[in-house]
Amino acid sequence: MSVDAATVRRIAHLARIAVSEGEVPHLQGELNAMLAFVEQLSEVDVEGVEPMTSVTPMQMKKRLDVVNDGGIADDIVANAPATEGHFFLVPKVVE
Amino acid sequence: MSTATHKLLKGATGDWEMVIGMEIHAQVTSKSKLFSGASTAFGGEPNSQVSLVDAAMPGMLPVLNEECVKQAVRTGLGLNAKINLRSVFDRKNYFYPDLPQGYQISQYKSPVVGEGEVIIELEGGRTATIGIERLHLEQDPAKMLHDKLPSQSLIDLNRCGVALMEIVSKPDIRDAEQAKAYVTKLRSIMRYLGTCDGDMEKGSLRADVNVSVRKPGAPLGTRCEIKNLNSITFIGQAIEYEARRQIDILEDGGKIDQETRLYDPSKGETRSMRSKEEAHDYRYFPDPDLLPLEFSQEYVDELKAALPELPDQKKTRFVAALGLSAYDASVLVAERESAVFYETVLDKLGNRSRDGKMAANWVINELFGRLNKEGRDIAGSPVSPEQLAAIVDLIGEGTISGKIAKDLFEIVWQEGGDPRALVESRGMKQVTDLSAIEKVVDDIIAANPDKAAQVKDKPQSLGWFVGQVMKASGGKANPQSVNDLLKSKLGV
Numbered sequence: 001m002s003v004d005a006a007t008v009r010r011i012a013h014l015a016r017i018a019v020s021e022g023e024v025p026h027l028q029g030e031l032n033a034m035l036a037f038v039e040q041l042s043e044v045d046v047e048g049v050e051p052m053t054s055v056t057p058m059q060m061k062k063r064l065d066v067v068n069d070g071g072i073a074d075d076i077v078a079n080a081p082a083t084e085g086h087f088f089l090v091p092k093v094v095e
Numbered sequence: 096m097s098t099a100t101h102k103l104l105k106g107a108t109g110d111w112e113m114v115i116g117m118e119i120h121a122q123v124t125s126k127s128k129l130f131s132g133a134s135t136a137f138g139g140e141p142n143s144q145v146s147l148v149d150a151a152m153p154g155m156l157p158v159l160n161e162e163c164v165k166q167a168v169r170t171g172l173g174l175n176a177k178i179n180l181r182s183v184f185d186r187k188n189y190f191y192p193d194l195p196q197g198y199q200i201s202q203y204k205s206p207v208v209g210e211g212e213v214i215i216e217l218e219g220g221r222t223a224t225i226g227i228e229r230l231h232l233e234q235d236p237a238k239m240l241h242d243k244l245p246s247q248s249l250i251d252l253n254r255c256g257v258a259l260m261e262i263v264s265k266p267d268i269r270d271a272e273q274a275k276a277y278v279t280k281l282r283s284i285m286r287y288l289g290t291c292d293g294d295m296e297k298g299s300l301r302a303d304v305n306v307s308v309r310k311p312g313a314p315l316g317t318r319c320e321i322k323n324l325n326s327i328t329f330i331g332q333a334i335e336y337e338a339r340r341q342i343d344i345l346e347d348g349g350k351i352d353q354e355t356r357l358y359d360p361s362k363g364e365t366r367s368m369r370s371k372e373e374a375h376d377y378r379y380f381p382d383p384d385l386l387p388l389e390f391s392q393e394y395v396d397e398l399k400a401a402l403p404e405l406p407d408q409k410k411t412r413f414v415a416a417l418g419l420s421a422y423d424a425s426v427l428v429a430e431r432e433s434a435v436f437y438e439t440v441l442d443k444l445g446n447r448s449r450d451g452k453m454a455a456n457w458v459i460n461e462l463f464g465r466l467n468k469e470g471r472d473i474a475g476s477p478v479s480p481e482q483l484a485a486i487v488d489l490i491g492e493g494t495i496s497g498k499i500a501k502d503l504f505e506i507v508w509q510e511g512g513d514p515r516a517l518v519e520s521r522g523m524k525q526v527t528d529l530s531a532i533e534k535v536v537d538d539i540i541a542a543n544p545d546k547a548a549q550v551k552d553k554p555q556s557l558g559w560f561v562g563q564v565m566k567a568s569g570g571k572a573n574p575q576s577v578n579d580l581l582k583s584k585l586g587v
Contacts, residue, residue: 014376016190053387060386065125065162069132069146076142076150076252086141088250090192092241 001039002032100221101269103311106342112311113338114318115268115304119281121260121291122235122299123166129234129258130157130200137297141251149256151195156384159184163258164388166290167207167232169398170260173284173405174227176211178395182231184385187377192250193236201261203379206231207388213284214407215276216425225277226265235259238298254298260291266305266315271331278302278327279429283406286431295325302330306337308345316341317351321358321365333358337365409434417441417451426459432473433458436480443484450491457487461504482507485514494518496525498570526571529580532564535572536580539563550585557587 003011008028012019019027073086082089103110128135131148148155171178183205186198208230215223237255241248262281268274282293282300293300302325307318321337324330336358341351356365404412406428413424428434440454441447462483466476486503489495495503495518503514503523518524526532539560540547550556557578564577581587 014188014190014378053381058386060159060388062161062164063127063132063158065127065160067127067132067134069127069148070134070144072147073140073142073145075147076145082247084244084249086143087240088142088192088252089244089247090250092244092246092248093192093239 001035003028101273104338104342107346110311111308111342113270114266114307114309114315115274115334116266117264117268117274117277118303119262120301121262121285123163123258123260124290124292125160125162125166125258127160128256129160129163129232131256135257139253142253144253149252157200163232165398167230167260168395169288169402170285170290171208171230172399172402173288174211174213176227177209179205179207179209180390180392182207182388184382185379186382187379189375189377193239199234200382201233202231213280215273215280217272217276220422223273225267228263228265230260230262233259233261271334274334275327275331278330283429287403287405298325301325304330304334306334308338308341317353320355322355322368324358329358329360332363333365336363419452419455423455423459427455436473439480440484443481445488446491450487453491454487457483465508477508482514489514489518494525495523496570496574499523525573526568529576532572532576533580535564535567536584539567540584547585550587554587557581
């Protein structure tokens with residue numbers, strides 16, 4: 001499996017990472033090297049083997065339905081570049 | 096199960112059939128969010144019900160709320176659906192300010208609930224069965240306000256991370272009436288279960304509707320998805336508009352582009368929402384922060400045993416035990432609050448087997464009729480179940496006539512009070528004393544000798560006499576006694 005230049009640009013766009021045209025060939029090479037490395041895994045026959053989700057057999061931990069968090073609006077918006085009355089402000093995104 | 100005949104739309108080239116599938120997003124009733132301990136309460140100050148998990152601060156990890164799982168399983172049981180003992184949470188990747196994580200935690204390949212079905216009630220007592228494809232748990236995104244500032248959108252993360260059940264139907268819905276009945280039934284089931292409050296105005300229940308059209312019996316057409324409909328009326332209007340739009344395009348020789356559309360209630364039309372080059376690529380993969388969700392069959396069985404009586408079961412019981420018509424029973428059970436009201440009336444009745452059916456008529460015709468007229472819901476009824484039961488008792492035991500009972504109902508509605516005491520204090524008791532009625536009958540006959548002479552030839556004019564006697568007695572004479580007396584005295 002390998003990626004072409006268009007796929008590199010598409011992945012960058014989906015991740016909202018700005019990639020200039022000049023960087024594309026370099027990234028394409030890096031991505032393909034990584035994919036080739038991972039490709040070795042396909043040599044192993046895993047027919048009928050359940051995907052492993054944990055190294056030890058364990059049940060997912062769950063929480064009780066209690067309210068024990070929140071009330072920290074100041075902290076929540078502390079790092080935001082723009083706020084108003086504890087709302088985050090973002091460039092207008094209306095469809 | 097009777098198959099409902101559905102509505103076809105007329106086009107220039109003949110009839111068209113609609114094929115509709117729905118995705119309902121129902122907010123789970125829980126105190127805290129799906130993966131954090133922040134409150135789910137509606138209407139809090141902006142960002143005051145947000146944990147660092149909901150804000151997707153680096154290093155924060157989701158921990159599943161067990162109540163939300165329980166609610167999803169209970170809802171699945173209410174939809175007669177297969178419960179999956181193992182399901183998986185996946186990341187649905189997309190970049191938008193309503194989800195600071197950059198992905199929504201959802202369930203893709205392995206949902207917690209699989210196939211099921213619901214029976215919907217249609218006009219004229221018809222029913223139809225709509226298949227459920229699946230139900231899965233996912234995070235609600237944040238609320239965005241677009242019209243407060245000219246060039247910026249406001250983001251409030253309070254809703255972000257609240258648990259949603261996405262309930263996906265099979266494409267079994269065939270017209271707007273069925274679509275509306277389907278949402279109504281789902282909402283009713285979830286309200287009985289207490290798993291979603293179904294408040295569409297507050298956005299606890301939203302619908303995405305997939306609509307396509309075809310000639311009856313033809314293969315499926317290309318569908319369009321109408322997003323985020325938040326009222327049952329709009330669902331109906333959007334479907335009608337969208338189907339007509341598609342028919343017009345097809346009959347003009349055009350083709351339908353598969354796309355997402357928005358319904359604009361003020362214009363009554365749908366419009367395209369996302370352009371094709373931005374077609375979403377969600378790159379789902381299992382969320383590495385969460386283990387698979389597993390529980391035992393015993394857990395499911397326990398939840399099943401503890402389910403309340405659901406609308407279909409209640410309807411069946413009302414018909415079988417009380418002799419109500421299927422239609423009356425379905426009206427009473429449609430909303431949990433109505434069913435509770437009726438059952439409270441039943442509890443208070445002096446003679447349930449005699450008057451249970453009459454009580455149903457009074458709840459449906461007098462009470463619901465009056466509430467509708469004044470735009471009130473059952474919670475705002477000025478007449479309590481106890482008062483209504485007393486009125487029905489008074490009719491059932493023959494103390495007042497049905498006609499007087501309507502006056503009494505009006506008094507109780509307007510002024511309140513104990514119906515029994517009102518009947519005493521206002522002299523509304525039915526006169527069953529034959530001699531008293533006889534006197535009125537004699538007076539009426541004496542005052543109308545011509546008409547009395549005609550009755551033998553025109554028996555139908557007896558009704559006129561009955562009316563006169565009832566009027567003269569202020570509606571308090573027992574109509575049966577009046578009838579009998581008149582017949583014997585006039586020799587009919």
